[in-house]
Every structure is written in C-alpha cells, then in structure tokens.
Amino acid sequence: DAGVIQSPRHEVTEMGQEVTLRCKPISGHNSLFWYRQTMMRGLELLIYFNNNVPIDDSGMPEDRFSAKMPNASFSTLKIQPSEPRDSAVYFCASRTGNQETQYFGPGTRLLVL
C-alpha cells in the first residue's frame, strides 16, 4: 500500500498567487482530513470529508481557502490568493469508516513569500 500521497511536497510561491495542494487517500478509505501545522498554532483541522461530502469546514481560516473531493481517490485544497501567513505544512489524512486510526500523508511544505 502506497499510503496517503500528497503533492507537491514543497511549494514556494509569491503572495497573491493561487496554490493548489493535492491528496490521494488510501484506497478504500472513505474519510479524508486536511490539517495545517505551524509552530504558533500547532496542528489544526481545516476540513474533513465523509464519502466525498464535506462534513465540517469550521476550521477553514477564511474564504481564500477552499477544498474539494470530486471522487473517492482525490482531494484538493486551494488557497486563492495566498498570503505569507498561509506558510505552513499541510497534511492530508484518511481513514476507513469503521476505524478510528487516521493515516497521514508526508505533508506539503508551503512557503508564501
């Protein structure tokens, strides 16, 4: 099993640019989570999906952030326009419906200049 796959692993962009982060969950997992990790705020849940449907997006910082899950094997997190304070490591995690364990991807390290 390849595990949760995230791309890109690193992203450097300029303020104002659009950023798209991608995630492929483990096959058969029906829940997907997007987290953001910073030194100041620790690990924060941004949004999660069950069966491709967004369940709780209360952690999404503002309208500049959006997430989609068009099918069971792919999700995107988009930031438009990006700002320097969005610099963080963004993790995707997935789990099956009858298991509580989340499996995390390697993360995308985003730097907005």
Add this chain to the structure above:
Amino acid sequence: AQSVAQPEDQVNVAEGNPLTVKCTYSVSGNPYLFWYVQYPNRGLQFLLKYITGDNLVKGSYGFEAEFNKSQTSFHLKKPSALVSDSALYFCAVRVTTSGTYKYIFGTGTRLKVLA
C-alpha cells in the same frame, strides 16, 4: 469546551530510563483518545488508541498509555527509552459536536532521549 492538553513542550530523558509524556483531556461523553508520533519532515504516525476496555493500552514500538478516567488523563509511557524515540508526540481526542465528530490534537511534546 472540549479540548486536549499536553502540559510539557519538551521532555528530556536518558536512554534506558522510563519515559512519560503527559496528556489530559476534557470531553463530553466517553472519550476516544489517541497518541501519534511525528519524526522530522514526516507526517504523523499512529501509535495507539483507547476507545473502550482495558485502561492500559499497548501500541507500536513498545509504547503504552494508561487511561485514567478520574484524572481525565491518558499519559504515554515506555519502560526503557531509546535514542530513536526522539520525536514530536501528539495526543488527540475525538469530540462530537452537533451530531458530527472531529479530532482535536494537542500542541505536541518534543521528546529528547539522550545517549
């Protein structure tokens, strides 16, 4: 408010000594509790969980955790620390809000095992 707390930013322990990483929680209802470990430049890895049953839970890499309902704690322990255990450890709790649930992670505790 439902929450999880890790009171120590860093724990230092000598190799071979027992280690404890502390976690306390505040949730309504029965808690689902987890420990994850993060190595540098990696995602979080699951260590162990408590949902129900025996208060002492055994997990990966020789770690265990004890659920203590009266003290609302779920401390992570290992009888003999290894240098390779040095990493960032997160306690997490599943909370239920308005019929849905989500996971709240603690701020993390950096464990440093000294040779």
